[in-house]
Amino acid sequence: MFKKVSIATASATLATLSTFSGASAIVNGSFENGFTGWSTIGDTSIEDSSFGTAPSDGNFNALMNSDFGVSESELEAFLGLGLGDIDSSLNIDATIGSGIKQTIFAEAGDTLTFDFNFLTNEFTPEEFFNDSAFVSITSLELLADTNSNFVTSMTPVSEETGYQSFSFTFSETANYTLGFGVVNVGDTIVNSGLLIDNVELTASTPEPTTILSLFTTACGAFSLLKRNQKKEV
Ligand SMILES: [Ca+2]
Numbered sequence: 017m018f019k020k021v022s023i024a025t026a027s028a029t030l031a032t033l034s035t036f037s038g039a040s041a042i043v044n045g046s047f048e049n050g051f052t053g054w055s056t057i058g059d060t061s062i063e064d065s066s067f068g069t070a071p072s073d074g075n076f077n078a079l080m081n082s083d084f085g086v087s088e089s090e091l092e093a094f095l096g097l098g099l100g101d102i103d104s105s106l107n108i109d110a111t112i113g114s115g116i117k118q119t120i121f122a123e124a125g126d127t128l129t130f131d132f133n134f135l136t137n138e139f140t141p142e143e144f145f146n147d148s149a150f151v152s153i154t155s156l157e158l159l160a161d162t163n164s165n166f167v168t169s170m171t172p173v174s175e176e177t178g179y180q181s182f183s184f185t186f187s188e189t190a191n192y193t194l195g196f197g198v199v200n201v202g203d204t205i206v207n208s209g210l211l212i213d214n215v216e217l218t219a220s221t222p223e224p225t226t227i228l229s230l231f232t233t234a235c236g237a238f239s240l241l242k243r244n245q246k247k248e249v
């Protein structure tokens with residue numbers, strides 16, 4: 017009887033421990049398998065370093081271009097946004113653009129991280145034709161625009177920000193549409209691009225004291241189990 021209880025306690029404790037490493041993963045977050053797991057709209061492609069700039073993780077990354085994109089309303093519908101959300105959130109007049117998305121499940125405390133590289137053929141800085149790149153999670157967040165800092169690019173696009181990292185911590189457990197987009201602003205010409213790579217979701221870690229007490233419980237249960245087995249032999 018005592019032995020049974022010990023096994024139950026031990027396995028329950030281990031089950032509790034294992035949930036802390038079980039955050040749902042992003043499917044193909046490094047784009048090493050093309051666009052598997054992602055939906056795309058507009059002008060998108062998978063690139064490697066032959067594009068003229070290296071991916072931040074592995075051999076491939078995702079590219080979106082503002083030229084040859086879809087209308088802003090189509091892009092908004094694709095990303096699950098309301099009509100006019102891109103203009104109002106970023107205080108711009110977007111015209112056309114491209115995007116990618118994936119539905120993800122995140123728990124409160126989980127952290128989403130990714131790397132982005134914004135490229136533009138616009139003059140920089142440029143006040144009016146302020147092509148912009150954004151991430152869409154619970155709201156739209158600007159990643160970069162023509163007023164960002166640039167270096168000369170070896171890609172077909174003249175300037176790039178170089179890869180930078182972005183981090184977002186979820187406050188509620190839910191399904192989210194994770195979207196990335198790049199738009200032309202003020203007109204529908206002079207391309208800008210957005211490279212995305214290394215999209216990861218990291219589970220929140222429990223407090224060190226919680227881990228310690230869980231391990232103590234697990235160890236205690238196992239030693240109790242061992243002792244009981246010894247007695248019976
Ligand atoms: Ca990659």
Ligand SMILES: [Ca+2]
Pocket residue numbers: 088103108109110111
């Ligand atoms: Ca607009």
Ligand SMILES: [Ca+2]
Pocket residue numbers: 082138145147200201203204205206207208
């Ligand atoms: Ca443009």
